[in-house]
Every structure is written in C-alpha cells, then in structure tokens.
Amino acid sequence: MAADYRLDRIDRRILKILQAEGRLTNQALASRVALSPSACLARVRHLERIGVIQGYHARLDPFRLDIGLVLFVEVILEGHSPEEQARFEAAIEAMPEVVEASHVSGDVDYLLKIVVANMMEWTRLREKFIGGDLGVDRITTHALMRKPKIFKGYPISDP
Template sequence: MKAEHRLDRIDRQILRILQAEGRLTNQALATRVGLSPSACLARIRQLERSGVIQGYHARLDPFSLDIGLILFVEVTLEGHRPDELARFEAAIAALPEVVEASHVSGEVDYLLKIVVADMNEWTRLREHLAGADMGVSRITTHILMRKPKIFVGYPVADH
C-alpha cells in the first residue's frame, strides 16, 4: 500500500513542471520552485513513493512506429461479477495491441485504446476478443481520424 501524501503548493508546482518538462534536471527544477536541490529531490522521491508520480515516459508519435490504425473500442461484457471482470482484464493485459484500458460506467463496460498495423490485424484481434472465453457481448469500434489535442498532462490546480 502506498503512503498518502497531501500536496502543498510546492508539490503542485513540481508536478506541473515535471509533466511539461520531464527531462528537466533536478538542479533546474529546484531553481524554478525555489528549493535546494536536495530538498527538491526529497520531495520528488516522496511523490514517487506515494504514487502521485507513477513514472517517466517519452511521448512517441505512433505513426512514426508503423502503427497504421489507432482505435477506440467500446466493450460490453455479458456478466459483471468480479471474476468475469478480472478474467477480461487479465486477457487484455496480455495483448500488446491494447495500449490503454478503462473500466467505465454507462452503457459500455470498458473503453480500450488499441493500435494495429492495418484493418486485417484489427479484424483478427476483434475476432479473438469476441471469440475467446472473455465474456464479451458487444464490441463497438471508433477509428482515430486525427488528434486536434494531445494529452500533455493532468491539470494540477493550486489549492
């Protein structure tokens, strides 16, 4: 279990800066938030230990990686018992094409973000999702046409 961490003004400032500039050195970050480098690093380590900072990643252009299609897929399951949800979640976790999954409320159970090379690959994957013993009753597919806004981070409000 991760330790709870109450965010103060400086923590929030650190988070805003790191989301926008993840490769910033600790020295530069410390200068920008008005801390010593050791105090800044201690705060970052605490934010990591508590799970507020979950990792550091490079944002890649999927189309530079020979990813032909990006799909948003709505999945409805036949049943909703915990074991049925766990079985589905374990199955999609093992599929590298499923790059993101969210269990949601509403008319569908899951929203998946899937990347494939082409429509043939999606057809095979869709048949696997529908045909395998995952308890899927309905799949609705949306093909990404363009991205007028990309995710660059969560809003970190001052409190």
C-alpha cells in the same frame, strides 16, 4: 496516494513542471520551485513512492510511427462479477496491441486504445474478443482520424 498526505503548493508546482518537462534535471527543477536540490529530490522521490508520479514517458506521435491503425474500442461484458472483470483485465494485460484500458461508467464497461498494423490484423484480434472466452458481449470500434488536442497532462490546481 497515502490517505494522510496532502499535496502542498510546492508539490503541485513540481508536478506541473514535470508533466510539461519530464526530462528536466533535478537542479533545474529545484531552481524553478525555489528549493535546494536535495530537498527537491526528496519531494520527487516521495511523490514517486506514494504513487502520485507513476513514471516518465516520451509522448510520441502515432502518425509518425509505423503503427497502422489506432482504435478506440468500447467493450460491453456479458457479466459484471469481479471474477469476470478480473479475467477480462488479465487477458487484455497480456495483449500488446492493447496499449491502454479504462474501466468506465455509462453504457459500456471498458474503453480500450488498441494499435494494429491494418484492418486484417484488427479483424483477427476482434475475433479473439467476440469469439473467445473473454466474456465480451459486444464491442464498438472507432478509428483515430487525427488528434486535434494531444494529452499533455492533468490540470493541477493550486491548494
């Protein structure tokens, strides 16, 4: 986000609404935030341009898709130099099975969300992590059992 830009009350209202209803028309959004359609569209485009809004997506239920396994994988790298991290991040970017990755603090370096058809496919992919040249020291795998709470958006506070 631009360092000199502060989200105001209207920006925050727009973001709350779009997180909940990303398919809302500009006309309907403008009405709900009490702006003209052109003023509302200008604000949304500005929020997109400065990177506050990064995209629009459909939220899918992984259990209703023919995905197989959804795994959360904790990764500890052998080294922690910027070059080693960049090499690892470039490698996982190229893996379609890795659908989300976060560099985190604490006892692990990365938390990955991975989807594979079955345990055999995970075993093959796991060997790329451990036996390959990705610089991975250790991984811990957690299989998704169910989703008691689904991500619906970030909490947006009033200014």
